[in-house]
Amino acid sequence: MEGHGEFRAFCSAEVRLLGLEEGRERLRGSLEDPEGTVLVASSGTVSRLGMEALAPEGIRIVSGFSSDPTVDDLRGCLTALSGRKVGRLVCVGGGSTIDMGKALCAMLGMEGGAPESYDGLCEAIQNKRYVRADRGIELIAFPTTAGTGSEVTPWATIWDLRGGRKLSVDMPALTPDLAAIVPGFTTHMPARLTLSTGLDALAQAMESFWSRARDPLCQALALEGVRRIRTHLPAALSRPGEMEHREGMCLGALLSGLAFSRTRTTACHSISYPITIRHGVEHGLAVAVTLEEVARIDRSAVPEIEQIYDIFGGPQGLHRWLEETSRPIQPLRLSAMGITEQDLPALVDGAFTQGRMDNNPVPLGREDVEGILRRVL
Ligand SMILES: [Fe+2]
Missing domain, CATH: 1.20.1090.10 (Dehydroquinate synthase-like - alpha domain)
Structure with missing residues (x-):
């Protein structure tokens, strides 16, 4: 069997299993500093979890992407963040939301900035032009579904609908720093x-x-x-x-x-x-x-x-x-x-x-x- 005798390291993320109130508190804490913090969450999730009350005034929220995020969605989110210094991405949602956060993290950290055109983005993803040892942006994941595992993996799926293919954004440094698992966030x-x-x-x-x-x-x-x-x-x-x-x-x-x-x-x-x-x-x-x-x-x-x-x-x-x-x-x-x-x-x-x-x-x-x-x- 391949790998016999080797036990490769598991994910480097801090993984927390939290009760509902602890989870809300941890979420509130992660959004405390609006400067440089971006919340990646659908508008439905923002209102369902009462995040307007948890997030401080002026926090930037990125939403409006499909349930299977596409290259167009990624472009839209990158445009929404253009000119903004991002130090922390807090992703609250299903695997697609966390994947979008990871893709943003990869692209925002590209030397010289992320490509603006559709084809340029596809090319950058396909040829892994975003890969680097240290991502520089903090990445926090609060999954609201129980399944995809995106909160503990180092990759994300982005669909190239024009090319009819699945693209993978993939680098070791993409594993979130914190995976906060709150079963109370999944009851909806x-x-x-x-x-x-x-x-x-x-x-x-x-x-x-x-x-x-x-x-x-x-x-x-x-x-x-x-x-x-x-x-x-x-x-x-x-x-x-x-x-x-x-x-x-x-x-x-x-x-x-x-x-x-x-x-x-x-x-x-x-x-x-x-x-x-x-x-x-x-x-x-x-x-x-x-x-x-x-x-x-x-x-x-x-x-x-x-x-x-x-x-x-x-x-x-x-x-x-x-x-x-x-x-x-x-x-x-x-x-x-x-x-x-x-x-x-x-x-x-x-x-x-x-x-x-x-x-x-x-x-x-x-x-x-x-x-x-x-x-x-
Ligand atoms: Fe899967």
């Missing part, structure tokens, strides 16, 4: 968002567990993440107001985030990107749709996948759990997501993302991916 989530972010966390944990970059420490974290998600995701869906299950999901998602922050993901994530970009399927649902199929294939190379099955009571148990958890909200079949057989060749074309597909323990070619997609149609 409607069922569909609870499901999609929860399934993203499940997929990230499982993919970390079987990835080529796996090691025993990541696998232990991933298994514990899977265990919590198995218990708490269905309960958070059926009893959304019960804090015990929101806390369980926050911990499950954190364990998953820590696991995959060192290994990255594999075939399920790689295959999901064209499903999201071409058909608008939420990220967590797009990754979960191939989870069972990829687990089945990867088991030949990673027999300890059995330990994941054991948590669900066997492969059939995993199948039942996925079906029963998702069916009332979104059945995990491509056809139920508006995708037809005619769409499959384009999905196969877009399914091979470097660093994801080649991190799968069993090498998959075009025919394999097409077979997977047909079986989940």
Whole structure:
């Protein structure tokens, strides 16, 4: 196994699990100095958390980006901040908000400033012109969903809709300085968002567990993440107001985030990107749709996948759990997501993302991916 005997360092972020009042207090403290502090949050989040009362007068708020942030969104946010000296970015929101904060952080720190044109930004991201050892801007994350793990990872996804591709802003220094996890900030989530972010966390944990970059420490974290998600995701869906299950999901998602922050993901994530970009399927649902199929294939190379099955009571148990958890909200079949057989060749074309597909323990070619997609149609 690659990496055997090495235990790479986990994220350097300070991670805090906080009660609602502590969380609000920590948020208020992080916004105390309006000079140089920028709050990245959607307007819905600002009013829902009563942040007008927490944030001092004159604080700059960046909002108005889509739930899957695009290059256009990034340009808009950079324009909104032009001419401003930014010393701290406080991101309050789901993975997309935290990703936007990270992308801003990377671009604002570029020598000579961020490119202004669409193509210039794409080029800078693609060729990693933003990479440096020290980011210079403090980055604080308060996630309001339980799933993406963005608060403990060093990368962010930005969608190039014109080019029809996913771009990754990625450098070690992008891991937030503080990940403040406040389960009380996640109780607002409607069922569909609870499901999609929860399934993203499940997929990230499982993919970390079987990835080529796996090691025993990541696998232990991933298994514990899977265990919590198995218990708490269905309960958070059926009893959304019960804090015990929101806390369980926050911990499950954190364990998953820590696991995959060192290994990255594999075939399920790689295959999901064209499903999201071409058909608008939420990220967590797009990754979960191939989870069972990829687990089945990867088991030949990673027999300890059995330990994941054991948590669900066997492969059939995993199948039942996925079906029963998702069916009332979104059945995990491509056809139920508006995708037809005619769409499959384009999905196969877009399914091979470097660093994801080649991190799968069993090498998959075009025919394999097409077979997977047909079986989940
Ligand atoms: Fe993900």
